[in-house]
Amino acid sequence: xxxxxxxxxxxxxxxxxxxxxxxxxxxxxxxxxxxxxxxxxxxxxxxxxxxxxxxxxxxxxxxxxxxxxxxxxxxxxxxxxxxxxxxxxxxxxxxxxxxxxxxxxxxxxxxxxxxxxxxxxxxxxxxxxxxxxxxxxxxxxxxxxxxxxxxxxxxxxxxxxxxxxxxxxxxxxxxxxxxxxxxxxxxxxxxxxxxxxxxxxxxxxxxxxxxxxxxxxxxxxxxxxxxxxxxxxxxxxxxxxxxxxxxxxxxxxxxxxxxxxxxxxxxxxxxxxxxxxxxxxxxxxxxxxxxxxxxxxxxxxxxxxxxxxxxxxxxxxxxxxxxxxxxxxxxxxxxxxxxxxxxxxxxxxxx
Amino acid sequence: xxxxxxxxxxxxxxxxxxxxxxxxxxxxxxxxxxxxxxxxxxxxxxxxxxxxxxxxxxxxxxxxxxxxxxxxxxxxxxxxxxxxxxxxxxxxxxxxxxxxxxxxxxxxxxxxxxxxxxxxxxxxxxxxxxxxxxxxxxxxxxxxxxxxxxxxxxxxxxxxxxxxxxxxxxxxxxxxxxxxxxxxxxxxxxxxxxxxxxxxxxxxxxxxxxxxxxxxxxxxxxxxxxxxxxxxxxxxxxxxxxxxxxxxxxxxxxxxxxxxxxxxxxxxxxxxxxxxxxxxxxxxxxxxxxxxxxxxxxxxxxxxxxxxxxxxxxxxxxxxxxxxxxxxxxxxxxxxxxxxxxxxxxxxxxxxxxxxxxxxxxxxxxxxxxxxxxxxxxxxxxxxxxxxxxxxxxxxxxxxxxxxxxxxxxxxxxxxxxxxxxxxxxxxxxxxxxxxxxxxxxxxxxxxxxxxxxxxxxxxxxxxx
Numbered sequence: 101x102x103x104x105x106x107x108x109x110x111x112x113x114x115x116x117x118x119x120x121x122x123x124x125x126x127x128x129x130x131x132x133x134x135x136x137x138x139x140x141x142x143x144x145x146x147x148x149x150x151x152x153x154x155x156x157x158x159x160x161x162x163x164x165x166x167x168x169x170x171x172x173x174x175x176x177x178x179x180x181x182x183x184x185x186x187x188x189x190x191x192x193x194x195x196x197x198x199x200x201x202x203x204x205x206x207x208x209x210x211x212x213x214x215x216x217x218x219x220x221x222x223x224x225x226x227x228x229x230x231x232x233x234x235x236x237x238x239x240x241x242x243x244x245x246x247x248x249x250x251x252x253x254x255x256x257x258x259x260x261x262x263x264x265x266x267x268x269x270x271x272x273x274x275x276x277x278x279x280x281x282x283x284x285x286x287x288x289x290x291x292x293x294x295x296x297x298x299x300x301x302x303x304x305x306x307x308x309x310x311x312x313x314x315x316x317x318x319x320x321x322x323x324x325x326x327x328x329x330x331x332x333x334x335x336x337x338x339x340x341x342x343x344x345x346x347x348x349x350x351x352x353x354x355x356x357x358x359x360x361x362x363x364x365x366x367x368x369x370x371x372x373x374x375x376x377x378x379x380x381x382x383x384x385x386x387x388x389x390x391x392x393x394x395x396x397x398x399x400x401x402x403x404x405x406x407x408x409x410x411x412x413x414x415x416x417x418x419x420x421x422x423x424x425x426x427x428x429x430x431x432x433x434x435x436x437x438x439x440x441x442x443x444x445x446x447x448x449x450x451x
Numbered sequence: 452x453x454x455x456x457x458x459x460x461x462x463x464x465x466x467x468x469x470x471x472x473x474x475x476x477x478x479x480x481x482x483x484x485x486x487x488x489x490x491x492x493x494x495x496x497x498x499x500x501x502x503x504x505x506x507x508x509x510x511x512x513x514x515x516x517x518x519x520x521x522x523x524x525x526x527x528x529x530x531x532x533x534x535x536x537x538x539x540x541x542x543x544x545x546x547x548x549x550x551x552x553x554x555x556x557x558x559x560x561x562x563x564x565x566x567x568x569x570x571x572x573x574x575x576x577x578x579x580x581x582x583x584x585x586x587x588x589x590x591x592x593x594x595x596x597x598x599x600x601x602x603x604x605x606x607x608x609x610x611x612x613x614x615x616x617x618x619x620x621x622x623x624x625x626x627x628x629x630x631x632x633x634x635x636x637x638x639x640x641x642x643x644x645x646x647x648x649x650x651x652x653x654x655x656x657x658x659x660x661x662x663x664x665x666x667x668x669x670x671x672x673x674x675x676x677x678x679x680x681x682x683x684x685x686x687x688x689x690x691x692x693x694x695x696x697x698x699x700x701x702x703x704x705x706x707x708x709x710x711x712x713x714x715x716x717x718x719x720x721x722x723x724x725x726x727x728x729x730x731x732x733x734x735x736x737x738x739x740x741x742x743x744x745x746x747x748x749x750x751x752x753x754x755x756x757x758x759x760x761x762x763x764x765x766x767x768x769x770x771x772x773x774x775x776x777x778x779x780x781x782x783x784x785x786x787x788x789x790x791x792x793x794x795x796x797x798x799x800x801x802x803x804x805x806x807x808x809x810x811x812x813x814x815x816x817x818x819x820x821x822x823x824x825x826x827x828x829x830x831x832x833x834x835x836x837x838x839x840x841x842x843x844x845x846x847x848x849x850x851x852x853x854x855x856x857x858x859x860x861x862x863x864x865x866x867x868x869x870x871x872x873x874x875x876x877x878x879x880x881x882x883x884x885x886x887x888x889x890x891x892x893x894x895x896x897x898x899x900x901x902x903x904x905x906x907x908x909x910x911x912x913x914x915x916x
Contacts, residue, residue, distance in 0.1 A: 156914050163569060166528075166565070170527075170528065170531055171557030173531050174556065175554040176550075177550035178546060181546020184542055185539035188535025188539065192869045192870075195536055196872065196873040206525035210518060404547055404617070407547045410625070425562075425566055426566050433577070
């Protein structure tokens with residue numbers, strides 16, 4: 101990083117594009133399974149105790165996982181103010197829905213167990229919709245970045261809400277929804293015990309082929325249109341091929357009960373998927389569907405060098421601590437979550 | 452495009468939304484900061500003394516802390532997002548400077564508080580007692596750090612330092628990060644915010660303990676909690692007032708208009724008197740007013756006959772410097788929010804002082820009048836926190852970044868229908884949350900701390916949630 105800092109000013113901007121990509125990767129990897137777990141909760145639980153098992157698998161970690169979003173948002177604000185300003189005002193209603201979903205979901209974890217069955221039922225709805233909607237919306241948003249939105253010369257978004265939900269973007273949304281749900285299923289296979297674990301495995305093996313079809317279609321569409329959009333970051337298409345290859349293997353990993361590997365597998369698919377989109381976006385950050393002249397680029401939307409330098413030092417010094425203690429919590433809570441009274445085993449023993 | 456039904460503009464909708472969501476968010480945040488530290492203190496007391504009364508209090512107030520923490524977290528995400536959603540021109544103007552503390556807040560503070568709170572909630576009996584104690588301290592430290600970065604960001608808006616304006620993009624560019632984080636405005640404001648947050652937590656703990664003491668519940672536990680809280684109230688009320696007083700003097704040099712408007716002082720005056728209370732119009736001829744001679748000068752300048760600048764003179768000065776337009780904020784809002792905040796601060800100091808006196812007489816637990824007074828005072832810090840921020844933010848108007856960017860040119864260029872939708876949406880959601888949250892808090896606060904046997908106290912729940 102020291103070497104990079106002394107290179108030309110543009111080096112820092114690329115570095116921050118890479119760092120923000122890493123923050124989004126961290127967010128989608130971690131909250132991806134939280135969303136999946138929340139989306140699957142009604143389908144893997146037979147009774148209230150099962151639902152509690154499901155929630156407790158992510159209980160100690162979901163909030164820390166969501167901080168990746170806050171940090172990604174803050175870092176985008178600091179490193180690429182124009183990107184932040186344009187996207188957040190332009191995707192207004194979608195973000196409002198996202199925020200509402202995250203509010204109810206976050207409250208639900210703390211509230212659900214503090215009342216009677218009827219009370220819990222309401223919060224269960226919040227957990228399901230609060231997980232499934234963001235999982236869908238994130239894919240829509242990232243697909244829009246790549247395929248473009250009606251960005252005008254004055255930096256404002258023209259068009260209406262419906263310009264943001266075109267078929268390509270919706271397919272992107274379905275991709276993240278299915279990917280995160282699959283990721284949640286492999287997480288539950290790894291972290292839960294008893295009936296929840298079995299049902300999650302069954303869902304994973306059925307969901308994996310469907311996810312493959314959706315993601316394949318979406319990445320294929322992205323790839324086929326990349327040249328006509330002068331988006332050459334995808335060439336050669338190594339990453340999406342690796343991602344799809346691993347995705348194809350997930351069914352088998354689940355079937356062979358290689359639960360740890362299955363979870364790592366869905367994680368790799370998410371990383372490959374998001375990195376593919378970001379590489380495809382490079383060197384832009386938000387494509388204008390109106391005129392290429394209006395497209396926001398990395399260099400055009402970045403903060404000045406000094407801000408990026410300060411941020412680089414802060415990131416360099418403090419990120420290792422965060423990674424260490426956040427990983428440590430996963431180690432502390434490595435035990436499978438089981439229904440009270442049932443024997444439990446360590447995740448590590450079959451990871 | 453920029454007006455809505457009845458001519459309501461995007462600007463006014465966005466301002467209402469920011470005001471409502473921010474005041475709501477900040478009802479809960481100070482309690483998180485204050486109560487987090489107090490729970491850490493209670494748990495430390497248990498760790499050192501092994502007195503089960505402290506353990507009961509840790510669990511009791513810990514539960515309330517967690518319920519409150521959750522709402523602060525979920526409403527906090529809205530805060531970070533709405534800068535870009537509603538204030539995109541502000542965001543692109545300040546991003547170089549304002550964005551950095553927000554990003555650092557996530558990296559340094561939010562990760563710390565969320566991760567260690569996770570360990571604290573789920574780790575009881577799974578990690579050692581020492582690690583469990585550390586986890587609440589680190590979570591508390593996280594909340595304290597988070598306030599630092601957001602107040603640093605706000606202080607830059609009140610008093611911009613360490614920047615230059617880019618001649619091409621017209622963005623504010625950071626030139627000195629150290630200047631931004633050592634901004635004189637920040638140092639005082641952070642102290643004031645932090646002390647008032649601890650005051651909020653202390654009054655909350657005192658009020659609830661007092662309620663239970665009056666009902667005769669768990670004398671050993673709530674008596675101890677009340678005593679810790681009384682000492683904390685006195686200490687933090689003094690700190691809050693002392694720093695607030697220093698801020699007033701700083702305000703007279705950095706934002707004299709805010710001071711003048713707070714006093715409804717229309718014309719500059721030497722040895723200015725302090726208006727304690729007004730009935731009727733604040734401008735020309737109030738019906739009834741109580742004034743204390745010279746006190747405003749003392750407050751603003753620390754001298755008996757110091758000159759305090761008036762609204763008319765400051766308006767003339769500002770329009771000469773920045774161009775035509777009104778530079779006077781809404782005076783009645785400032786006048787009254789300032790008085791409510793200061794008045795409640797003094798009242799809380801009296802509460803603490805009375806408690807301390809009763810403690811010395813060893814009569815704290817048996818003084819029904821004091822206990823009733825203490826219970827009612829639970830609302831005071833929340834009102835004082837809200838009026839304080841309303842005062843400081845409305846008082847900066849018409850600026851969003853003082854002297855650099857007006858609020859009217861900071862708002863996003865979006866259709867008012869969008870903002871109206873989210874304004875109605877957030878207000879509805881927040882009202883619902885408030886009902887649920889406050890209802891739950893009252894329900895939990897009324898259930899006395901159960902006396903646990905040793906084996907119960909050491910049992911590890913298999914499912915925490």
